[in-house]
Amino acid sequence: MSVPAKILKQVLSRYSSPMTLKYPSGVDPSKKYSQIPEGLRGVPERDAEKCVGCRACFMVCSGRATRIIDLGDKRTVSIFLFRCTYCAHCQESCPEEALKMTSKFEFTIGEREDKGAYVDTDLEMLRCKSCNTAFLPKKMEKRVFERLQEKMNPLVKEVVLSDYKKLEGYCPECRRARSTNFDTHTKKWLWLEVK
Secondary structure (H helix, E strand, O other), X not given: OOHHHHHHHHXXXXXXXXXXXXXXXXXXXXXXXXXXXXXXXXXXXXXXXXXXXXXXXXXXXXXXXXXEEEEOOEEEEEEEOOOOOOOOHHHHHXXXXXXXXXXXXXXXXXXXXXXXXXXXXXXXXXXXXXXXXXXXEHHHHHHHHHHHHHHOOOOOHHHHHHHHHHHOOOOHHHHHHOHHHHOOOOOHHHHOOOO
């Protein structure tokens, strides 16, 4: 067979069967391209029960897709999916493991204002007992203190807990302004000998 005939045969063989897979191709193991690969980073999903609104995801978001919106008694942690690069930095940085990357990689959204374009979590804010300013999500305050208690030196735990009860519910500015009235000292546990 001559060289031009071989080339012509090769070219025509490509047109004898379809070159593309039907979409969606499903998850048939016999089809090479139908499987979702393990570890695929798709659309992020947030567990609203675990999220404390700590802003860790916002701080590491390379695509600036994550926003923190504080409005009165509510903090909204929002991921704009059109901007998300699916880098999974938010998942890695979340101390509560509230974020995970799903295997869902396709979604159709027509408008920027569509609710489906966002992954939102609303959190109730804590108001200062003195100045009535919303300053921290309630879940975050509770979780931070739980974590501190886990690592606290048993010799000073009782003293620190009593100090915490005095300061609980005050914003940082009011704590500073009234620090002498609270009768606490931030470094008193350093004076105790650890045995």
